[in-house]
Amino acid sequence: MSVEQQGQPLSAEDDVIIIKELNKWYGSFHVLKDINLNVKRGEKIVICGPSGSGKSTMIRCINRLEEFQRGSLIVNGVEMIEDVKNIEAIRREVGMVFQHFNLFPHLTILENLTLGPIWVQKKPKEEAEATAMKYLERVKIPDQANKFPGQLSGGQQQRVAIARSLCMSPQIMLFDEPTSALDPEMIKEVLDVMVELADEGMTMLCVTHEMGFAKKVADRVIFMDGGEIVEQNTPHEFFDNPETDRLQLFLSQILEH
């Protein structure tokens, strides 16, 4: 789908996500402080930062799993407002992959993948299944189509979760620590799928501490701390010349491991 069809304002024709002055509180706790972030179509962004810094909260605002109190957010030309139609429209364009996969345990893999296309996009079942099989091939587990999620390994489940999002042909993919619940030997198979996806030009926002992945695919790496975006840069500059003390400290901590 081209940018013009989305009816985006001309001034930001390349920006699929525009976050301005976004603020969020949990009660009196200020989780997100004046977040400003523009994401270009096709851009790959890796977000890192210490635990509790608000990374998940920020990307979950983008598909309205979290609401925010102040600021504005435009996703793919649609402004996020308190309106069910608007929210559903945005969610159709944004896929999300969770740390704990969140597959539907009572449905087979194939049914997990076709649920969205059939019920949200109103596609005929056969077409949805054909698409689903195509994506299962891409994540290399077409032979598991009729099993249930509980019968798959963690790495397989996460690849199914990615395929499930892709079946909705999203414009943007959000990843919230997709590999941190996985055993080491399964991390690679999931990262491989994500790298492939990045190579195909998908717009991606990924919270992860896999620095190898960040160096390989990211156009920009963002460091969050205490609810703020503290620093952002190309991976090369980000890792080799961190500007702030906070990032230096953070990098030294994660590189120790």
Add this chain to the structure above:
Amino acid sequence: MREFQALPAQPAPVDTVGPIGWMKTNLFSTPINAVVSISIFAFLVYVLPDTIDWLFFSANWVGSTQDVCSAEGAGDGACWVFVSAWMQQFIYGSYPDPELWRVNAALVALGLVIAAPYLLPKHFRNTVGVPLFLLFPFIGAAFLDGRIFGLEYVSTDFWGGFSLNIFLAAASIIIAFPLSFLWALGRRSDMPFVRSVCVILIEFFRGVPVLALFFMGSVMLPLFFPEGVTIDKLLRVWIVLILFMSGYMAEVFRGGFQAIPQGQYEAADSLGLSYWQKTLLIIFPQVIKVSMPNILATFVMLFKNTTFLLIIGIFEILNTTQTALTNSNWLEGHAAEGYIFVGLVFWCCCFGMSMISSNIEKKLDTSHRS
């Protein structure tokens, strides 16, 4: 699923096997245990022979009047002739003889409707099975009534016996299913009005004793209807049972909701499913699954509670039994036989249901969870 390779079994140490070993570990493990075991054993030896004799060996099994039991040379045990002579009433109430096939047909249909999820191919489960299930109480009632189907009209005054207990319990839980799910949903709602209405409904129908509800249903409910409109007594009872059952099931469902991880809602949301799609396609099936054992337990309770209906003059099985006991041809005191029979019938049904429920539990335990 993973394959497990069982280790070869090893023979158990000698003194833990066989009846002796079993008794050693289970009956005589401590001195107190041994004393208790021996006294219970002595009590059984004292009571059992007479009881068994009364129940079986000296009992009178064949005949059709109570004279068989009081005749010269008749056994002095139980008079099962009483039960067999009244069997039809115990099961069908006073439903007219030539129409009894309708009750049988309805019972079979009920069995089929309940088994439908297992019998039907998956594809028809939602499109055929569920509507059939939800419509069964209405179709079944109309069929027993007969007028709509062009059959002979049988007023609800003649419905009765154990079949009525079954129909009332089944028809109530079937309607209570969707209703209580809505109440449970409402209780979780963000809308204060919806939430408080649901909380009040649930707590009211759970908090008031079922007997009081029955009296309210038979005495108070008519007051709410305009003058001249009479609502069938059985219909009122049915409504009361539905509401009572819904109160309990809503709480069962609430527990089920709590077992569903937040991630399921988030995954459904992020796919762009609407509220109702999310609730019916993702949450409902999982809630039903985890709640199934509790739903069955609640149903067993409701089923037994249908005997309370004798107090407001519904001719369910217990009432039928009492009527039979006061019949002028059977005045020689067969209460024990009558109540043992009723107890046995209920025990068989409830035991069957708990077998099914533990079966389901086991199935759920091993099946695909993530």
